[in-house]
Amino acid sequence: MRELIAKYREKGFKLTPQRLAILNFLDGNTSHPTADDIYREIKKNYPAVSFATVYNTLQALRDRGKVAEITIDFQKKHYDPDIRPHHHIICTECNKIADVFQDYSEALRLPYNIKGEFQSTGNHVNFYGICKKCRNLSRYVSKRENKKRRTKLCA
Known part of the structure; x- marks a missing residue:
């Protein structure tokens, strides 16, 4: 401290x-x-x-x-x-944000026609997906709902 x-x-x-x-x-x-x-x-x-x-x-x-x-x-x-250069991945279900420490500078080059209009000072990538916790919860909910449906169909 x-x-x-x-x-x-x-x-x-x-x-x-x-x-x-x-x-x-x-x-x-x-x-x-x-x-x-x-x-x-x-x-x-x-x-x-x-x-x-x-x-x-x-x-x-x-x-x-x-x-x-x-x-x-x-x-x-x-x-x-954490102000070190990095990117983020965001869960589209719960909005959890996690850091991605990977350099994408080479892959994120500006097209030639834009280079003349802008001077790039950096880049940032946001990836989106569903985190493990939400995927597991989704599977659990789906299994439970499927079981309810089967129970109703079989009754």
Whole structure:
């Protein structure tokens, strides 16, 4: 925790107890939480914390390059404290987000006609699919529903 505090203080980041709680929550977090997720969690120990404090802290961290802001569904922004270059895979059933550490730079070259119009500064790929937990749940539900149907047909 001391390293975390020192890291942000040297960047001129004012550290209130609420901000420390937010930083602590984000440190090593791989769940890609939304501001609302963070707010609900922090509020448990800091009942006076406001959503604005959480949101403003996230924006300050984003502006300093300490968290990545990820737009998955255009309704909610998710925050990723792992700022190393990487991509994401999103479950279309439960919205779980997982990191994909694979370099696709060579495969994602801009077509020649666009290169003249844009100077590329990076890329990001979102993969979509159904996570193992949801696939297993789906199989369980399907088996249960099939059993009900068979029971009705056989009765």
